Amino acid sequence: AGLGLEAVAPRVAGPLSGGEQQRIALACCLVGRAAVVLPDEPTGALDRASAATVIAALRQAVDDGASIVVATHDDDVIAAADQVIRLDHGRRVM
Template identity: 50%
Template sequence: MTATTPVLAAREIDFTYGRGEDFRVEGWSASFPRGAVTAMTGPSGCGKSTRLYLLSLMLRIRCGVIELDGRRVDDLPDAARAQLRAQRFGFVFQDAALDASRSVIDNILEATLYRGQRAGDHRARALELLDALEVAVPPGRKPGQVSGGQGQRIATCRALLGRPDIILADEPTGNLDPASAAVVLGALRRHADDGGAVVVVTHDPGVAAWADHRLELDAHR
């Protein structure tokens, strides 16, 4: 790997979704460097979220190559792909995707289970993240007892907990007020400044302008 090798790259990716090939990704290439935020923009239905799933190895491509640190990973067995997701990626979903049956702190610590780590060893960092993202709720509270903005910040804490190489965020500020959005974007910026790669799907021109790189998609590719 050289100094210019991106941490994550897609090379000539083809992907088809639906029996009648309702949605297609054809010949898509992109690269994502460490230490930077990339905004993925484009009209609804152009496959922004699908590309996040492809990059994270949640979906299998039809042809092409996905690389981590210059090494092909799309052809790995399912178990190895899952291990890479747990070890190398953090995810922020548009709807926060918190487990209503678990406390705030346990939702954040959930990621340690997939990495085979002891949750207790990461509790202090989880509490630090709650403070840094200004969540301001008791860690034992359930997700149903927090606001939407707090829930999205909790989800961001979960993504950042293991200091992953790559954060994939799908409309992380789409349902947030300006103050909450600024907190989430600030946390993502700090992660990039610390050497991580951050990929943000967004419809917000302000978020796109805030990013270091903008990847504009159209309805056909």
């Protein structure tokens, strides 16, 4: 899925960083070509370069026909979105 996981493939899941675990979970969804993916803060535990890779993978999944609904505070994820719905305390705001 192009998420930069080649280096962690031979390792056991336990010693992986939070960011590596996050990318593996996302890769599982994308490799399986899920029609709908619901990532929660997919770039939260990542450095900027890894976050950019995740955003590109999400964008590619959309381009390939998937629907992605993301919960995020990351302005870069928001900028990559086709549509944004902002919530404040569970209510939609304009």
